[in-house]
Every structure is written in structure tokens, then in C-alpha cells.
Amino acid sequence: MEWDPETYERDAVAALERASTSEEVESVSVSFLGRRSYLKQALREVRDRETGMRLNAMREAIEGAVAEKLAKVQADELARKLAEERLDVTLPAELLGPVRLRRRGSLHPSTQVRRDVEDIFLGLGYEIVDGREVETTRYNFDALGFPDWHPSRSPRATLYLGDDTVLRTETSPAQIHKMESTRPPIYIISIGRVYRRDTIDATHFPVFHQFEGLAIDKGITMADLKGTLLYVMRQLYGPEREVRFRTHYFPFTEPSMEPDVSCFVCGGAGCPVCKHSGWIEMGGSGMVDPYLYEFVGWGPEEYTGFAFGMGIERTAQLRYGIPGIRPFWDNDLRFLRQF
Amino acid sequence: MxxxxxxxxxxxxxxxxxxxxxxxxxxxxxxxxxxxxxxxPGDISLFKVGVVLEAEKHPNADRLQLTKVDVGEAKPYQIVCGAWNFGVGAKVAVALPGATLPNGLTLERRKLRGEVSEGMILAEDEVDLGSDHDGIMVLDDALTPGTPLADVLPLVxxxxxxxxxxxxxxxxxxxxxxxxxxxxxxxxxVPLDATEPAHTGDEPVDVRVEDEDGCPRYVGRLFRDVSVGESPIWLKARLRFAGVRAISNVVDVTNYVMLALGSPLHVFDFETLHGGRIVVRRAKKGEELRTLDGAVRKLDRSDLLIADGERAIALAGVMGGEETEVSETTSSVLLEAANFEPISLLRTSERLALRTEGSNRWEKGVDPHLAGPAATMATRLIVELAGARWTGHADVQATLPEPSVIQLRPERTSAVLGLEVPAGDQSAILAKLGFEQSNAGFRVPTWRARDVTREIDLVEEVARFKMEEIPFTLPQRDAMFGRLTRWQRLRRLVEDVLTGCGFSEAYTSTFVAEGDLRLPEPLSLEAAALRTSLIGSLVDAARHNVSVGTAEVALFEIARTYHTGRELPDERWHVAGIVDGGFADAKWAVEQLYTALKVHPAYERTSEPHLHPGKSASTAEGWVGELHPSLLEGQWGAFELDLDALVAAAPEAVEFEEVSSYPEVRQDLAFVVDDAVPAAELLAALREAAGPELRSAAVFDEYRGEQTGAGKRSLAFRVAFGSPERTLTDDEATELRGRIVQALADRFGAVLRA
Incomplete structure (x- = not known):
């Protein structure tokens, strides 16, 4: 082959086109780019800048073509190899290859808490509902009494999919659907994923899990809410726990209050877990705002009810002493297998 | 706060x-x-007011003074002091030997450059009252030496x-x-002091409110001969304790009144106002304002502004403008005590990401009736602390809403609380909170007007005062119906089967880079859409575990996937798994799942870009296969099934069949057959041929070798024949076997091996 800078690159590309195995591509590469190739020799002898740049550009172009062809040939070779490894997929697993004996795996701590919460409330005669994660703003905000200007409605706080669809920010929309589909007595727990536009850090992840309760019946009182949460907290955190309630504010309950549980780390003496107050904040609660009854078309005073909401991950963090939220989503088996 | x-x-x-x-x-x-x-921190009796009796240069130090200070005891104290802003006769704050300062230092009698120093003459910062360390505190001349300092200054x-x-x-x-x-x-x-200082002069103050909705009240007061300077110690100390930096007497007064009453104020240097006028209006298109923090803010037409005759001078309620700021040279001050509507102000502060102590209050809705008392308190303080003359006053107000009057049925309160609260107690609580009772009901005080609008809001007022008296009870119920749904029970079963197969449960994010449903405002490039399958996230989770050196990785997840739907997206629960090993390991787990759910899947060869083309099968509910080696190094089995479909396929009830008391005849049959024929098809044909007497049939061996020949393999089946009514004879068994052999030969060319 004569050295002709005009046709050299074309020749190389043509040779590559003919190559069908990685060995053949390799040999094309050697002959056009190798130490003894015309191009390498020409590059060694080059004396002017313009020629040097032209030859270098040619070298880069051929190298690129070689790499591209090599990737394609290797993919084809892999595909052929895989095709040869064809198995009869209808055979039972034990005839398809060795099935390794494995030690039992573990349920995620969030699932373990979910099951405990489910069992506690089943025992109290509650049903468990989930609903859907993509909700309309009507159910996620309007029905729950969030005023138009409420900061939670901002796209900076909530993940919107469309003008009036959001990833639910709490599981409460499932409760509204339940209220629309049936009449009290209603005793339900909704559990599931909820979403906030949070930047991921040690304590924030845009996805987390809540469990929210709703009890609507004739004659339900704040005392019933206090008694129910006292029972539940003792089930979750131990029979010695005390629960206190602080007044608070939420759009969909009135009166609203936050339950605190006496610290199970220090027993109330003060420690970092309870921020030296002896009490740990658990979530939100309150009496269902009469607005909700009107929203679903009931009389405002036919029934009374209470609602509360808490975090699954937070519950697991407190029960197991897990710092931060990241381990819940990292799926590191060294973490998961402890549960 | x-x-x-x-x-x-x-x-x-x-x-x-x-x-x-x-x-x-x-x-x-x-x-x-x-x-x-x-x-x-310690004994405050060691802090006293003293009077300086002598003050001379320290004999051995040029920058120190040697003083004698009388603190009301028989003998004066000799104190070495580094400050020079006082002389003989000054009333000063003294810490005596033994006193501990807030920084932890305990004073002792000791020699400084050869002279005994008994204690310390204090500067502000030494007792946490300010940041000033330029000189010592010079106290009011009227004080008597020996007076406890705590009576004069907030030491603790x-x-x-x-x-x-x-x-x-x-x-x-x-x-x-x-x-x-x-x-x-x-x-x-304690009632607020409502006394106004005397007007000196009667200058007009030109205030025009063009947007009464945005600004229902604007009190403007003009002050002349203002000496802007440092605030007195008590004021600086209060601000400091409240977490607000002291700036100058006039500005400090506005902050002080805001903290005291909750109504934010603003002051302008009156001389800088064009036309000496205040106009409250919305911003014009393209208008800009340089705010106090030095930033130039591009304004939106919805922003409420304070303007003068020509230009914007403040973002109403959020932040003042730099050009009209009160400075040390200011001598005329315009005080603004106004009321701003919360929602548009919140939008402005959110849009500009500018939150201030003021905006934080306005956005929650400040009582419009507070503007008056706030102006009064500020006026008193500006006159008193800055020696100013109050010369002009304007008060522009729209009609403010009438306080509402709400009925409260005391029995309703008791019913909601679950605690009997006597009517008189309820009225007493509300009265103490400013709710005036009349025959018509309770009149809501102006500072609660936004929050208290309904009877249930009054109930809450009582509830929060009775919070700890409310007992702990459980609902009285006629019926109980707590039970997991079928779906929930089967989800638990699936969880348990997979953990039993050695899989640990993973929780991965809902968000992926690509999917049917994209977020208009993605969280990140990798979190831009809702996922349509789980396997991608599980591959990432497996990769993480490999990267940290964990062996025997097996993970599963049960979660929703999101697909385009009619009105709202279609959300479907999936169960997916990934396991190191290969196809056999994944299929084993899937077989256990189907067995547990009593569903008989039909496996068919399938091809998916993410799967090994020769080792992947589909079922009606999903797929199982070996991961394509380009996705993750090594051999990995994987599966993903539609859990909703799986639950739907699971039989509601078990169909019981009585166990036969007659023995079964078991036989092994091996056929050589074309490689391309799937074992499942042979098995199906075998069942069909044998009919009801075939009690069970399964493949138990696959063999390829010289004896089978190229392109062929041997498959061995174990079958059992039987009848619920009698023992089958050998002839019958042979006949059944013959039917099977014939059928497989006819349909697949299968040859029975000897």
C-alpha cells in the first residue's frame, strides 16, 4: 500500500467496514495507526505546522472510527455469545443452574414499623387504606382547608405534575375519598408515600412515609383522641410512656394539637434525642374541622371526629435510634440486615 | 421569637x-x-454603682488610669481602668473582687503594673449589655453610690x-x-400607656394611599430636630436580648416597638423624600428599588410600594430603600405606622426570597388597630431619646372590618372536648383573652380577627386552656371491623416469601431520569420523572452494595409505578427483585412467589433490552431473567411483576380435593427431542394426552451429549398415575404411558429413550 494522504483515511474506514471481529478491527488499527504505519512515519517526519495539524486530525478521525467500530463489533460478539447461552426458560429453576442457598433476608425497618402500626390499629378496629399518590389539588389542598395563599401550595414546597395535579403531600386525600364513599362510623389509617420538594440531606428526602388516622363517629371527643394516641404510643414505644398534648395549628383540624411522648431515651431527664425537654414531638393531631364535613356534603354537627398524622421513618428512627434519613434510602445491606 | x-x-x-x-x-x-x-452568672450583689473620686494616669502605664471609686462603703476602692471616657464625679458600674463576669472570668484583687486593682469599672460588653467596648458605661448622675447595679441595669x-x-x-x-x-x-x-407627647408645630404630612386593599391604614408622623445617635443602655440591652442588633436610637425605636407590640414600623429621612410626600401604590412596570441590603430589586406590578413624589422608596412591609434610610446626619424623620394586607406581601417576599422580621409579621396578618398604639409608643420614644420635636401627623384609613360576634354553646364545647367545662369557666377564659361577652355572643378582639371566625374557634380557645384536664378515653363503639384487605394480606405474604428466599427489602426513590410522567420542575436530572418500573432503581441499589464490598446481594422492593392514565395517572404496584447468581436464582424466587399465591404461571421466552436474550422469560404478570451483562458486572438474576395483577390472579379460595386412599403408580420417562421445543410445551402435551388419571408430572432432568445428538436434548419427566376410586392396574399404567409416548412423538418427534 502506497502512502497517499488523500486516500489514507478513506482506506482506513473502508478496511474497518470490512472487519467483523474485534481481532480484525485490532489489526486494521495496527496497520493504519500502529508504530510502523504510514501515518506514524509521516507524523515523525513532519516539519511544518500545517501538515502536522492535518495529519493529527486524520489520526484522531481514524482513532474515533476504530473505537466506534470496536464497540459495535464487541456488542455483536456479546450478543452472539449470549445467544449461544440460550436456556429453556420454561424449565424449573433447579434445572437452569445452581440455586444458591441463602440466609433469610430482612424486611425494611419502615415496613416493620408499617406492620406494627397496622396491627395496633387493626386491634383498635381500624381499617387500613392507601389511596393514590398523584392527587388533584382539590383533594390535596382544597378539601383540607389550605387557603389559596398557603405556602404548602407553592411549587417550591410541593411537587406538581400539572396545573392541578400534585404528588400528595400527606395521605389525607385518601381519607377524604373514604369520607365521600361511605358514612360514619369511619375508623381508618392511611399509610403510604408522601412527597415534598426537599433538597436531599441528612434529614431530608423528597419521599417519605406517613401514617394518618381518622375517626369519625357520633360523639367522638378530644379525650378520645388523647386516649387513642396514648394507647398507640405505648404500643409503639413502651408501656411506661406518657403523652402530652400542646395546642397547635393545622388547616384541617380545629382544635389542633401536637402530641409529645415522654422521652424513652432519658426517661424525661433530658438528652439530645428530646433536645433536653424530656418530650419528643410525634406529629400533628386534632379534631376534624367542620369544614371537612361540609366538603363531603354532611351536616357540620352530625358527627365529630379526630385525625392525626405521623412519620413512619421518624417512628423507625426513634425506635431503633437511627440518625438521619439517608440509611432508609441507601439500601445498604449492612444496614438492612440488622432488622 | x-x-x-x-x-x-x-x-x-x-x-x-x-x-x-x-x-x-x-x-x-x-x-x-x-x-x-x-x-x-453568679452573685449580683458584687455589682454596684460607684462614683469616681480620683482618676489619674497610672504611674507605670501610659494607657491606663488609676482611679478611686466610692461604692457606698467606708473605704473607696482602687481600680485600674483602661478607658478614658470619664472623669472625677462620673457615676460608673463597678464589679467588686469576687464578682464573676458573663464570660466566666472571676475578678480578684491583683496588681496591675505595680498598683493594686480592686475590681473593674465595666463596659457594656463585659456584662452582656451590648457590643460596645470603646469606653466604660457612664451612668445617670442622679444615682447614689452603692446602689445595687441590678436595680439600674438588667444584669441578669x-x-x-x-x-x-x-x-x-x-x-x-x-x-x-x-x-x-x-x-x-x-x-x-398592664394597659398600654396611651399618652401622646405634645405636638410642637402643625406641619402637614402628605400621605396618599392609592391602594386601600393593600394598605388599609397609614399613620405618618413627622419629627424635626432629631438627633440620631446611640440608644441608651436599657434599650440596647433589650434589643440584644431579643436578638436584634442595635443601630441607632431612631431605628432601634422602630424595632423595639415592633417587638413590643407586633406592628412593624419604618422611618424615612424626610429630607430625602421628593416632594415631601408618601404615596402607597403598586409598582409600575420596569420599576426598580435599591433596598437597605444594597440589592437592586426588580419590581413586579403586584408589589406594594411606598413611594415619594417620584419614585419607589420602600417595599411595603418588607424592606426599606437605601436612598431614604435614616443616617447619622438625618435631622427630620418620617415615621410610618401602617397596616399591610398579608397575601400580596407574602408573594412579594417569596418572589424576592426576602424575608425580614417585618414581612414575617405582615404575612401572617397584623391587627390594623395596632398602628395607632405603635405610633404612640414610637413617638414617645423618639421624642424622649432623640430629643426630637413631633411636628406633623397624618392618619389615612379605609374602613376597617367590624369585629365579629360569635355565639358559643357551652355544651358544644364540652361535647367536643370530652370534658364538662362549666359555662362560667368558658366565659372567664374568653374574657381574659379579650373576648367581650354580650347577649349576642363573644366579640372577637381585633388581634384575633383572622383566626377566630367560627364557634369551633372559640371552642379551641377553651380547649387550649383545658388541655391538661381533658381525660384519656377511647371511642365508645357499637361495632368493630378492623381487618387487612385481601390485597394487604397478600402483600404481606409476598414480603414474607421473598425474605424467606433470602431477599432483603429495599426502598428506592419514586423518581428516575425518564418516565411517562415528567415533573415540570424536576428535582434533578436523575429525578425528573416518575418511574414506570422498579428494576432500574434496584440495579443502582445492587451496584451500591457491590461497591462497598457486600457479598450475596439479594434485594426486593414493593412499590408503585406510574403510567399515563386517563385523567390521573395509572398507579400500579409492582414487586421486583435483583439477586447475584443468575437466572436460576431469580426464577427460584419467582416460582416460590407464584406457589405461595397459588397461581400457575406460563413462562415464555421473551426479549427485553435490559435482559440476557437467552435467559429471560415473561409471564402474564411480568418477567424474570438474567440482567444484561452491560448493565451490571457479573451475573445477576432479576424479576419484576405487577403485584396488582398477581393479586387479581390469585384464587380467592382453595379448591380442596380429597386425598386418594389408593396408591399411585410412579414412572420416569426420558425423551430425546429437538432443542427448540420448550419443556413446558412437552409437559402440557403430556398432561393432555394422559387425562385425569395423571396425578402429577414434572421435569426432573435435562441432558445434552453425544447420545442425544446435535441440536437435540434429553428431557426426563416424573409422572404419577392414579385414580380416586381404585388402584390402577399395570396394564392401565402401560396404556397411559403409551398415550404419552405417542402424543409426544406425533407432535414433537420426541423419541423415548430406553
Whole structure:
């Protein structure tokens, strides 16, 4: 082959086109780019800048073509190899290859808490509902009494999919659907994923899990809410726990209050877990705002009810002493297998 | 909000310890995050007012003074001091030997450059009253030497950190909290001093409000001969304890009144106002304003502005403008005590990401009736502290809403609380909170007008005062119906089967880079859409575990996937798994799942880009296969099934069949057959051929070798024949076997091996 800078690159590309195995591509590469190739020799002898740049550009172009062809040939070779490894997929697993004996795996701590919460409330005669994660703003905000200007409605706080669809920010929309589909007595727990536009850090992840309760019946009182949460907290955190309630504010309950549980780390003496107050904040609660009854078309005073909401991950963090939220989503088996 | 207790006690007379106060506020009003104890930590009796009797240069040091100070004892103290801003006769603050300063230093009698120094003459920063260390504090001349310093200066302070909820802007003020505290402890709320200093002059103040909705009230007051300077120690100390930096007397007064009453104020250098005029209006298109923090803000037409005759001079309620700022050279000041509508102000502050102490209050809705008392308090202080003359006044107000009157049925309260609260007690609580009772009901005080609009809101007022008396009970129920749904039970079963197969449960994010449903505003490139399958996230999770050196990785997840739907997206639950090993390991787990759910899947060869083309099968509910080696190094089995479909396919009830008492005839049959024929098809044909007498059939061996020949393999089946009525004879068994052999030969060319 004569050295002709005009046709050299074309020749190389043509040779590559003919190559069908990685060995053949390799040999094309050697002959056009190798130490003894015309191009390498020409590059060694080059004396002017313009020629040097032209030859270098040619070298880069051929190298690129070689790499591209090599990737394609290797993919084809892999595909052929895989095709040869064809198995009869209808055979039972034990005839398809060795099935390794494995030690039992573990349920995620969030699932373990979910099951405990489910069992506690089943025992109290509650049903468990989930609903859907993509909700309309009507159910996620309007029905729950969030005023138009409420900061939670901002796209900076909530993940919107469309003008009036959001990833639910709490599981409460499932409760509204339940209220629309049936009449009290209603005793339900909704559990599931909820979403906030949070930047991921040690304590924030845009996805987390809540469990929210709703009890609507004739004659339900704040005392019933206090008694129910006292029972539940003792089930979750131990029979010695005390629960206190602080007044608070939420759009969909009135009166609203936050339950605190006496610290199970220090027993109330003060420690970092309870921020030296002896009490740990658990979530939100309150009496269902009469607005909700009107929203679903009931009389405002036919029934009374209470609602509360808490975090699954937070519950697991407190029960197991897990710092931060990241381990819940990292799926590191060294973490998961402890549960 | 940080509330110095000495300030709180100025407005409320009550009998409670700090601990009782914190508890009661937390339970009934607003959470107290903590208490900070500031100032002198030890014995405050060692701090006294002194009078300087002698002050001369220290004989051995040019920069020190040697003083003799009388603190009301028989003998004066000799004190070496580094400051020179005082002379003989000055009243000073003295810490005697033995006193401990807030920084922990305990003073002793000791020699400084050869002269004994007995204590210290104090600068502000040494007792936590300010940041000033340029000189010592020179006190009021009228003080008597020996007076305890604590009587004159706030040497010790407890500061509560109170976090009010969004519905209670009235609690963003010391007075508002004082009202609450007085009610909680049956104390007394000290009425606000309503006296106005005398007007000196009667200058007109030109205030025009063009947007009464945005600004229902604007009080403007003009002050002349203002000497802008440092605030007195008591004021600086209060601001400091409340977490606000002292700037100058006039500005400090506005902050002080905001903290005291909750109504933010602003001051302008009157000489810088074009046309000496205030106009409250919305911004014009393209208008800009350089705010106090130096930033140039591009304004939107929805922004409410304070303007002068020509230009914007402040973002109403959010931040003032730089050009009209009160400075040391200011001599005429225009005070603004206004009221701004919360929602548009919140939008402005959100859009500009500009939150201030003022905007934080306005956005929650400040009582419009507070503008008057706030102006009065500020006027008194500006006149008193800056030697100013109050020369002009304007008060522009729209019609303010009438306070509403709400009926409360005491029995309704008791019914909601689950606690019998006598009507008189309920009225008493409401009265202490400022709700005036008449025959028509309770008149809501102006500072609660936004929050209290319905009977249930009055119930809440009673409830929060009775919070700890409400008992713990459970609902009285006629019927109980707690039960997991079928779906929920089967989900638990799937979880348990997979953990039993050695899989650990993973929780991965809903968000992926690509999917049917994209977020208009993605969280990130990798979190831009809702996922349509789980396997991608599980591959990432497996890769993480490999990267940290974990062996024997097996993970599963049960979660939703999201697909385009009719109105709302179609959400479907999936179960997916990934396992190191290969196809056989994954299929084993899937077989266990199907067995547990009593579903008989039909496996068919399938091809998916992410799977090994020769080792992947589909079922009606999903797929199982070996991961394509380009995705993850090594051999990995994987599967993903539609859990909703799986649950739907699972039989509701078991169909029981009586166990036969007659023995079964078992036989092994091996066929050589074309490689391309799937075992499942042979098995199906075998069942069909044998009919009801075939009790069970399964493949138990696959073999390829010289004897089978190229392109062929041997498959061995174990079959059992039987009848529920009798024992089958050998002939019958042979006949059944013959039918099978014939059928497989006819349909697949299968040859029975000897």
C-alpha cells in the first residue's frame, strides 16, 4: 500500500467496514495507526505546522472510527455469545443452574414499623387504606382547608405534575375519598408515600412515609383522641410512656394539637434525642374541622371526629435510634440486615 | 421569637416560675423551644454603682488610669481602668473582687503594673449589655453610690425562645405574649400607656394611599430636630436580648416597638423624600428599588410600594430603600405606622426570597388597630431619646372590618372536648383573652380577627386552656371491623416469601431520569420523572452494595409505578427483585412467589433490552431473567411483576380435593427431542394426552451429549398415575404411558429413550 494522504483515511474506514471481529478491527488499527504505519512515519517526519495539524486530525478521525467500530463489533460478539447461552426458560429453576442457598433476608425497618402500626390499629378496629399518590389539588389542598395563599401550595414546597395535579403531600386525600364513599362510623389509617420538594440531606428526602388516622363517629371527643394516641404510643414505644398534648395549628383540624411522648431515651431527664425537654414531638393531631364535613356534603354537627398524622421513618428512627434519613434510602445491606 | 422575661413582666403581672411559664405557654399558647440565661452568672450583689473620686494616669502605664471609686462603703476602692471616657464625679458600674463576669472570668484583687486593682469599672460588653467596648458605661448622675447595679441595669436576663404558630401573629410580640400569660396565670395585663407627647408645630404630612386593599391604614408622623445617635443602655440591652442588633436610637425605636407590640414600623429621612410626600401604590412596570441590603430589586406590578413624589422608596412591609434610610446626619424623620394586607406581601417576599422580621409579621396578618398604639409608643420614644420635636401627623384609613360576634354553646364545647367545662369557666377564659361577652355572643378582639371566625374557634380557645384536664378515653363503639384487605394480606405474604428466599427489602426513590410522567420542575436530572418500573432503581441499589464490598446481594422492593392514565395517572404496584447468581436464582424466587399465591404461571421466552436474550422469560404478570451483562458486572438474576395483577390472579379460595386412599403408580420417562421445543410445551402435551388419571408430572432432568445428538436434548419427566376410586392396574399404567409416548412423538418427534 502506497502512502497517499488523500486516500489514507478513506482506506482506513473502508478496511474497518470490512472487519467483523474485534481481532480484525485490532489489526486494521495496527496497520493504519500502529508504530510502523504510514501515518506514524509521516507524523515523525513532519516539519511544518500545517501538515502536522492535518495529519493529527486524520489520526484522531481514524482513532474515533476504530473505537466506534470496536464497540459495535464487541456488542455483536456479546450478543452472539449470549445467544449461544440460550436456556429453556420454561424449565424449573433447579434445572437452569445452581440455586444458591441463602440466609433469610430482612424486611425494611419502615415496613416493620408499617406492620406494627397496622396491627395496633387493626386491634383498635381500624381499617387500613392507601389511596393514590398523584392527587388533584382539590383533594390535596382544597378539601383540607389550605387557603389559596398557603405556602404548602407553592411549587417550591410541593411537587406538581400539572396545573392541578400534585404528588400528595400527606395521605389525607385518601381519607377524604373514604369520607365521600361511605358514612360514619369511619375508623381508618392511611399509610403510604408522601412527597415534598426537599433538597436531599441528612434529614431530608423528597419521599417519605406517613401514617394518618381518622375517626369519625357520633360523639367522638378530644379525650378520645388523647386516649387513642396514648394507647398507640405505648404500643409503639413502651408501656411506661406518657403523652402530652400542646395546642397547635393545622388547616384541617380545629382544635389542633401536637402530641409529645415522654422521652424513652432519658426517661424525661433530658438528652439530645428530646433536645433536653424530656418530650419528643410525634406529629400533628386534632379534631376534624367542620369544614371537612361540609366538603363531603354532611351536616357540620352530625358527627365529630379526630385525625392525626405521623412519620413512619421518624417512628423507625426513634425506635431503633437511627440518625438521619439517608440509611432508609441507601439500601445498604449492612444496614438492612440488622432488622 | 425571643422574649426577655424582664420585658414580659413589665406588661404582665403574674405569679409563676420560669419553668411553670414555659410549660403553660407550650401547652396552651405557643411552643417554648428553650430558655437562655444571659448576663451575670453568679452573685449580683458584687455589682454596684460607684462614683469616681480620683482618676489619674497610672504611674507605670501610659494607657491606663488609676482611679478611686466610692461604692457606698467606708473605704473607696482602687481600680485600674483602661478607658478614658470619664472623669472625677462620673457615676460608673463597678464589679467588686469576687464578682464573676458573663464570660466566666472571676475578678480578684491583683496588681496591675505595680498598683493594686480592686475590681473593674465595666463596659457594656463585659456584662452582656451590648457590643460596645470603646469606653466604660457612664451612668445617670442622679444615682447614689452603692446602689445595687441590678436595680439600674438588667444584669441578669432570662430569654424565652417562643415559636408561635402561623395563625397567631399576635404572639409575635412581647405584649401579645404578656396578654396570654396574664390569662394563663390569672394575672393582670398592664394597659398600654396611651399618652401622646405634645405636638410642637402643625406641619402637614402628605400621605396618599392609592391602594386601600393593600394598605388599609397609614399613620405618618413627622419629627424635626432629631438627633440620631446611640440608644441608651436599657434599650440596647433589650434589643440584644431579643436578638436584634442595635443601630441607632431612631431605628432601634422602630424595632423595639415592633417587638413590643407586633406592628412593624419604618422611618424615612424626610429630607430625602421628593416632594415631601408618601404615596402607597403598586409598582409600575420596569420599576426598580435599591433596598437597605444594597440589592437592586426588580419590581413586579403586584408589589406594594411606598413611594415619594417620584419614585419607589420602600417595599411595603418588607424592606426599606437605601436612598431614604435614616443616617447619622438625618435631622427630620418620617415615621410610618401602617397596616399591610398579608397575601400580596407574602408573594412579594417569596418572589424576592426576602424575608425580614417585618414581612414575617405582615404575612401572617397584623391587627390594623395596632398602628395607632405603635405610633404612640414610637413617638414617645423618639421624642424622649432623640430629643426630637413631633411636628406633623397624618392618619389615612379605609374602613376597617367590624369585629365579629360569635355565639358559643357551652355544651358544644364540652361535647367536643370530652370534658364538662362549666359555662362560667368558658366565659372567664374568653374574657381574659379579650373576648367581650354580650347577649349576642363573644366579640372577637381585633388581634384575633383572622383566626377566630367560627364557634369551633372559640371552642379551641377553651380547649387550649383545658388541655391538661381533658381525660384519656377511647371511642365508645357499637361495632368493630378492623381487618387487612385481601390485597394487604397478600402483600404481606409476598414480603414474607421473598425474605424467606433470602431477599432483603429495599426502598428506592419514586423518581428516575425518564418516565411517562415528567415533573415540570424536576428535582434533578436523575429525578425528573416518575418511574414506570422498579428494576432500574434496584440495579443502582445492587451496584451500591457491590461497591462497598457486600457479598450475596439479594434485594426486593414493593412499590408503585406510574403510567399515563386517563385523567390521573395509572398507579400500579409492582414487586421486583435483583439477586447475584443468575437466572436460576431469580426464577427460584419467582416460582416460590407464584406457589405461595397459588397461581400457575406460563413462562415464555421473551426479549427485553435490559435482559440476557437467552435467559429471560415473561409471564402474564411480568418477567424474570438474567440482567444484561452491560448493565451490571457479573451475573445477576432479576424479576419484576405487577403485584396488582398477581393479586387479581390469585384464587380467592382453595379448591380442596380429597386425598386418594389408593396408591399411585410412579414412572420416569426420558425423551430425546429437538432443542427448540420448550419443556413446558412437552409437559402440557403430556398432561393432555394422559387425562385425569395423571396425578402429577414434572421435569426432573435435562441432558445434552453425544447420545442425544446435535441440536437435540434429553428431557426426563416424573409422572404419577392414579385414580380416586381404585388402584390402577399395570396394564392401565402401560396404556397411559403409551398415550404419552405417542402424543409426544406425533407432535414433537420426541423419541423415548430406553
Amino acid at each position: 425571643k422574649v426577655p422575661l424582664s420585658w414580659l413582666r413589665e406588661y404582665a403581672r403574674f405569679d409563676a416560675t420560669t419553668e411553670q411559664l414555659m410549660h403553660a405557654l407550650s401547652i396552651s399558647s405557643a411552643e417554648v423551644n428553650g430558655v437562655e440565661r444571659l448576663g451575670v 436576663e432570662e430569654v424565652l425562645d417562643i415559636e408561635a404558630t402561623g395563625n397567631r401573629p399576635d404572639l409575635l410580640s412581647v405584649y401579645g405574649i404578656a396578654r396570654e400569660v396574664a390569662a394563663l396565670f390569672d394575672g393582670e395585663l
